[in-house]
Amino acid sequence: MDHNNKRGYLNDQFRFFHLKDSHTAPIEYHYHDFQKIVIFFSGNVTYMIEGKVYQLMPWDILLINHHEMHKPIIQTGVPYDRIILWLNRESLLQDSLKQYRLDDCFQETVAKKSNLLRAEAKYRMKFSHLLQELEDSFHSKEYASELYTNTLFIQLMILMNRMLDSAPLIETQTSIQSNKHVDSLISYISENLSGDLSIEALSKALYLSSSYLMHKFKEVTGTSLHNYITKKRLTNALELMREGTPITTASLQSGYSDYSTFLRTFRKVYHCTPTEYVTGKLQNSPFQGQEYRE
Numbered sequence: 001m002d003h004n005n006k007r008g009y010l011n012d013q014f015r016f017f018h019l020k021d022s023h024t025a026p027i028e029y030h031y032h033d034f035q036k037i038v039i040f041f042s043g044n045v046t047y048m049i050e051g052k053v054y055q056l057m058p059w060d061i062l063l064i065n066h067h068e069m070h071k072p073i074i075q076t077g078v079p080y081d082r083i084i085l086w087l088n089r090e091s092l093l094q095d096s097l098k099q100y101r102l103d104d105c106f107q108e109t110v111a112k113k114s115n116l117l118r119a120e121a122k123y124r125m126k127f128s129h130l131l132q133e134l135e136d137s138f139h140s141k142e143y144a145s146e147l148y149t150n151t152l153f154i155q156l157m158i159l160m161n162r163m164l165d166s167a168p169l170i171e172t173q174t175s176i177q178s179n180k181h182v183d184s185l186i187s188y189i190s191e192n193l194s195g196d197l198s199i200e201a202l203s204k205a206l207y208l209s210s211s212y213l214m215h216k217f218k219e220v221t222g223t224s225l226h227n228y229i230t231k232k233r234l235t236n237a238l239e240l241m242r243e244g245t246p247i248t249t250a251s252l253q254s255g256y257s258d259y260s261t262f263l264r265t266f267r268k269v270y271h272c273t274p275t276e277y278v279t280g281k282l283q284n285s286p287f288q289g290q291e292y293r294e
Helices: 088-093 104-113 119-136 145-166 182-190 197-206 210-221 225-242 247-253 258-272 274-279
Strands: 002-010 013-020 034-043 045-049 052-055 060-064 068-073 081-086 116-118
Touching: 013 119, 013 225, 060 104, 081 088, 081 197, 104 145, 116 145, 119 145, 182 210, 182 225, 197 210, 210 225, 225 247, 225 258, 225 274, 247 258, 247 274, 258 274
Parallel strands: none
Antiparallel strands: 002 013, 013 081, 034 060, 034 081, 045 052, 045 068, 060 116
């Protein structure tokens, strides 16, 4: 990559990356097992999240929930400057109080069906200062620097939730492109993962032709309807297994009435069996083996 400038910092609670580069290869639709924040500074980038296309402006903040399908569309040759934070969901809850949950901002994205926070100008200086102090803290050798870094992270999450209270998530069509049929289709799939999601069933449920559904979904999201459903069902099964649900039950609740089909599909995507995944990968950090260049 040209103009390569990567800085990544690791922490049990979160990971922090400040990246500036020019991409040459497209990034496919994907998901993570953790929450993600993208803070955009400069470049020519749009972001696709669950069928919506976000036109990014400097200081825009994207809040991406775990298992939400997403990908950036990056104009090559233009340096893309951003900060990316990966957040461990369990740690977020541990650092929360009963009446104040640090992940409230992510819950709001689900309720409002929007992932874009455009901060008011009055918050930007404080937000910028806190980001810089957090980044600098990783280099510090001073007393209790790790503890101080964690307190800065908590301050950042509190400030983001306050920013959200002051400036609600962006829902305007000038900033977000979407298609009402694709939005309805994605909602229906998410609510019926254990049911019949054949193209015939979807066509009947939404009163739209099957050819239109497949064509429009691929046009808007950049991935096929079949691949999207497969990934959503597998990620749902993974979430259930992570919570302790038996593998066969998790497969049934994710729409696989035939376990052999689930096993074959799982192996194709994850290159291991569900049992191997549960006994191995689920014991590791959710951050392990993840690409951070987006």
